[in-house]
Amino acid sequence: xxxxxxxxxxxxxxxxxxxxxxxxxxxxxxxxxxxxxxxxxxxxxxxxxxxxxxxxxxxxxxxxxxxxxxxxxxxxxxxxxxxxxxxxxxxxxxxxxxxxxxxxxxxxxxxxxxxxxxxxxxxxxxxxxxxxxxxxxxxxxxxxxxxxxxxxxxxxxxxxxxxxxxxxxxxxxxxxxxxxxxxxxxxxxxxxxxxxxxxxxxxxxxxxxxxxxxxxxxxxxxxxxx
Numbered sequence: 001x002x003x004x005x006x007x008x009x010x011x012x013x014x015x016x017x018x019x020x021x022x023x024x025x026x027x028x029x030x031x032x033x034x035x036x037x038x039x040x041x042x043x044x045x046x047x048x049x050x051x052x053x054x055x056x057x058x059x060x061x062x063x064x065x066x067x068x069x070x071x072x073x074x075x076x077x078x079x080x081x082x083x084x085x086x087x088x089x090x091x092x093x094x095x096x097x098x099x100x101x102x103x104x105x106x107x108x109x110x111x112x113x114x115x116x117x118x119x120x121x122x123x124x125x126x127x128x129x130x131x132x133x134x135x136x137x138x139x140x141x142x143x144x145x146x147x148x149x150x151x152x153x154x155x156x157x158x159x160x161x162x163x164x165x166x167x168x169x170x171x172x173x174x175x176x177x178x179x180x181x182x183x184x185x186x187x188x189x190x191x192x193x194x195x196x197x198x199x200x201x202x203x204x205x206x207x208x209x210x211x212x213x214x215x216x217x218x219x220x221x222x223x224x225x226x
Contacts, residue, residue: 014040015050016064023061024108027115031061058119059126065112066133089153089202092144095137096171096194101178102187110175138164154201163201170197 018039022031033051037044051057101107120130141164148154157163174193178185185193 012050015047016060019057019061019064020068023065023112027112028058028061028119029115031057033057055123055126058123059129062116062120062126062129065109065116069109069113088144088148088151089198092141092148092167093194093198095140095144096167096198097191099171099175100187100190100194101175101182102190107179107182110179114176114179134168138168141167155203167197167201170194 015036018036019031021039022035026035033044033047033054036057037047040047047057051060099110101110116130120126138161142161145154145160145163145167149156149160154163171194174185174190178190
């Protein structure tokens with residue numbers, strides 16, 4: 001008898017939670033059908049109904065990681081019934097801060113992301129999916145740069161997409177340094193380095209722009225929230 005759709009979705013959610021717990025404790029190198037089944041208290045035979053191969057399981061794990069990253073609380077997220085969040089440079093800064101391992105959940109999530117790179121690079125389809133995720137993130141950063149220029153917070157210069165790509169590269173490099181040398185790159189230093197990078201971007205902005213004020217006011221808030 002075919003399970004009802006509600007039962008199927010509930011079981012798939014249960015599987016996804018078990019996949020996440022395995023990733024959190026063992027990383028991608030420990031992600032196997034046997035490990036997920038043991039986490040669920042189920043048989044590997046049940047899991048093959050959802051994942052006929054290790055590749056299918058890894059693809060699902062990457063999707064789980066992506067969805068959890070998108071669903072986590074964000075800086076400058078609009079509050080219910082409150083005013084819309086700031087745009088432009090403030091939003092760019094918040095988006096970049098959201099990437100950094102500033103607290104325990106951020107460190108755990110980033111460790112899993114970095115661990116996924118090797119897995120994704122080994123398979124063309126998974127690699128393409130990863131590239132699409134980073135391209136989507138660059139799209140958001142590009143919108144922030146364009147708005148910041150329109151508001152006079154950033155000067156005219158290279159195409160906004162190029163500025164966004166450089167900002168993404170900077171923050172991902174900082175992620176790696178912070179993961180490998182957490183004592184050298186605590187949350188406060190990560191925030192300071194990001195603000196110094198943004199200050200370089202804002203050099204030459206119109207006198208009426210709010211670039212300096214946004215970075216200066218946000219520095220303490222970013223560090224204290226970690």
